[in-house]
Amino acid sequence: MALDLVDYEQKACDAVKAFWGNREAARQKQIESGKADQGERAGVTGGKNMDGFLALVLDVIKANGLAHAEIHQNRAMLTLPGYFRPTKLWDLLVIYKGELIAAIELKSHVGPSFSNNFNNRTEEAIGTAHDLWTAYREEAFGKQPRPFVGWLMMVEDAPESRRPVRDSSPHFPVFEEFKGASYLTRYDLLCQRLVQEQLYTTAAVIAAERSAVDTGNFTELSSMTSLKTFVSALAGHIAAGAARLG
Template structure:
């Protein structure tokens, strides 16, 4: 089935609006978290993406009972840890079909937070595929694992960043790369190395929240269409 044009437009609008609402609510209550953390501790800024994916699967014939976004129902066994809570699951008739991680990164801090995002994603992939290999999900075919991230589109995320090379040179594609480019490379390499079946990399400028589209897709292989078509092909019965 065709993917709707600008499929994540409402999700991006909700993302920015929710961040503003969370900041205002905490200010009214006098509970201000350090730095930009106050914008994300409400935990709902990615809900619009889960809703958009849910609606797409429902339109494709997946039952509501198979789609799980409530935290208590998105828990899976791990191999290196007892369990891991994912952002979006499809479990149909007792078979684990798909899991999606929905992440975001907004400035002003991009350095350490990029490394944290990368390490978290790599660890989750290692854990879930090892658990699958060891039979944690029964005898079902391999699931589809997806990774979606929204990066703030701003001068700081596009600015080239120096790298430290005290002993050995870094790979050439990382030299003078911006954080936007690093996320693109990271997502592509994670798919190429088969840690994830597909990745979606979006950039969003908060000053364009009311435009259509209000986000960009820096790489066609990491586009929303490519990501969602891969998901549909895996979970929709032929």
């Protein structure tokens, strides 16, 4: 089965440019209105930062056989039932012939604060997946094959995200691989383990400097958490669903 990866590298570069460009545009708009938020929040409240990555995911879905599926992007149509809570809001849902084909989360993390936000992102990712798979087990989506569940993270490539981090664990030692690991390395380990524990079909992390607003350049941390792995897995799942459901 030939998969169409939709020139994902160029589209990812465009998405990185848009990410930083949209953040700056949102910040400037708030400054001009006289209502600027504190610190980095001014670049977040525009809400369009990950739209380029969303467009890339949409292209993969449409190019691999499910352009005619229900592809939901509007907030009112993005909730799924949970098991530990009534509902969960996703960033993209694909439904075809009453079957949940894919549910995807798109996240970002920009400095200067990495410590608390990393922990929050970690807890959120684990909880979201555990809730979904428990709901799936209880047939919240009916009897169907496992959907594609994806998590894509864009992190600022900065001295703060690459600096070794010390941890305090007075009672028991932390796992060796976390000792002195930077936040970028921790995100890479998180994504690897989210997949190894079958919490996500695939999880990816990419890093880009603010100067990438001009170049679109980004860095990947490992082959397991690379954008190509994410795109390939999504394309394969979509193509298989299209072939199975007709």
